[in-house]
Amino acid sequence: MKTKSFKSSLLLFLAAFIWGVAFVAQSVGMDYVGPFTFNAVRCFVGSFILIPVIFWNQKRTAKKVDKDTLHDRPKESILGGISCGILFFIATSLQQIGILYTSVGKAGFITALYIVIVPILGIFLKRKVNLKIWISVLIALVGLYLLCMSGSLTLTKGDALILLGALFFSFHILVVDYFSSKVSGVKLSCIQLFIASMLSAIPMFVLENPKLSSICAAWAPILYAGILSCGVAYTLQIIGQRNLNPTIASLILSLESVISVLAGWVILHQTLSTRELIGCVLMFAAILLAEL
Numbered sequence: 098m099k100t101k102s103f104k105s106s107l108l109l110f111l112a113a114f115i116w117g118v119a120f121v122a123q124s125v126g127m128d129y130v131g132p133f134t135f136n137a138v139r140c141f142v143g144s145f146i147l148i149p150v151i152f153w154n155q156k157r158t159a160k161k162v163d164k165d166t167l168h169d170r171p172k173e174s175i176l177g178g179i180s181c182g183i184l185f186f187i188a189t190s191l192q193q194i195g196i197l198y199t200s201v202g203k204a205g206f207i208t209a210l211y212i213v214i215v216p217i218l219g220i221f222l223k224r225k226v227n228l229k230i231w232i233s234v235l236i237a238l239v240g241l242y243l244l245c246m247s248g249s250l251t252l253t254k255g256d257a258l259i260l261l262g263a264l265f266f267s268f269h270i271l272v273v274d275y276f277s278s279k280v281s282g283v284k285l286s287c288i289q290l291f292i293a294s295m296l297s298a299i300p301m302f303v304l305e306n307p308k309l310s311s312i313c314a315a316w317a318p319i320l321y322a323g324i325l326s327c328g329v330a331y332t333l334q335i336i337g338q339r340n341l342n343p344t345i346a347s348l349i350l351s352l353e354s355v356i357s358v359l360a361g362w363v364i365l366h367q368t369l370s371t372r373e374l375i376g377c378v379l380m381f382a383a384i385l386l387a388e389l
Contacts, residue, residue: 101340108337109349112330117356119326123193126318131305132193136186137297138312138319143327144290150283170280177276178288184269185289185331186296191262198255205354207259209241214267215347222271230344233387237348240379243372244354267347273335274343282336290327345387355380 126135196204212234216226252260276285301307312319338346355377 105337105340106345106349108333109341109346110352112333112337113350113352114356115325115330115333116350116353118360119322119330121357121360122318122321122326124196126315126322127193127196129311129315130307131301132197133190133297133301134305134307134312135315135319135322136189136193137294137301139323139327140290140294140297142320142323143331144287144294146324146328147283147287147290147332151281151287154281154283173276174280174284175288177272177280177285179292180272181269181276181285181289182292183296184265184272186293188262188265188269189293190297190300191258191265195255195258195262199253199259203256204259205357206241206244207256208263208266209351209354210238210260210263211267211270212237212241212344212347212351214264215270216344218267218271219344224343226342226344230342230387233348233383234344236379236386237351237383240376240383241351241354242376244358244376244380270338270343270347270350274338274346277335277339282339283332286328286332286335290331348384348387352380352384 123135126139130138192204192208216224216230216234219226273285334346334350341349358373358377
């Protein structure tokens with residue numbers, strides 16, 4: 098069980114790493130297309146690249162009975178994919194729109210508040226969270242504040258949208274936790290992304306003016322966000338959550354904020370202040386405390 102937990106934690110850390118680096122792609126992509134267009138195209142790309150993986154898995158397990166074949170339940174896969182897709186669409190849409198009206202650092206901090214919301218929601222679902230995990234959550238919250246926040250805590254229009262998005266990301270984590278042990282992770286991720294893409298396409302055509310030339314101009318950030326951030330990372334999240342408490346999973350996924358800052362330091366040569374370094378250390382300390 099400890100080996101499974103370690104592997105699951107590693108998969109979630111890899112997902113957080115991809116999301117952290119992908120923040121640059123999301124920001125650059127918005128220079129060319131609207132938030133709904135960006136989400137619709139990247140989710141479609143993510144869903145499309147998972148189709149051959151599904152067929153490969155089916156071929157690989159055709160003559161072998163293992164956990165993956167036992168997870169091949171079409172009705173639950175479709176129900177789970179639709180549920181996760183709707184929540185994912187709402188959460189990412191609120192986040193993308195909210196980023197237009199607030200600072201990147203503040204957006205990162207508010208989004209990561211799901212580390213507090215998830216265990217609170219878990220109480221209503223009769224999921225016990227021990228004292229050590231609550232202490233880890235509080236340490237992570239302080240770390241996130243030092244890492245992301247540099248201004249006022251006043252709630253603006255953009256902040257409110259992102260906070261609402263964090264609530265739906267919390268719902269998403271809990272729904273993934275419910276379905277991840279029942280169905281194939283790749284199928285669940287593929288259906289989720291396809292549903293999110295179709296839902297994003299509606300406001301894309303109603304509220305925005307999508308042009309093929311603009312989408313082609315944003316090909317690099319869209320492909321990165323589609324293939325790695327959506328196709329790979331969200332599949333890793335679903336598979337990684339199978340053997341972990343959702344609160345611990347949310348803590349590991351919140352390292353996305355740390356990775357984004359470190360990526361800016363390494364790739365873009367941005368400076369790291371002492372305050373940000375302390376925030377990074379506290380975040381990693383919180384994860385270690387929760388995992389030990």
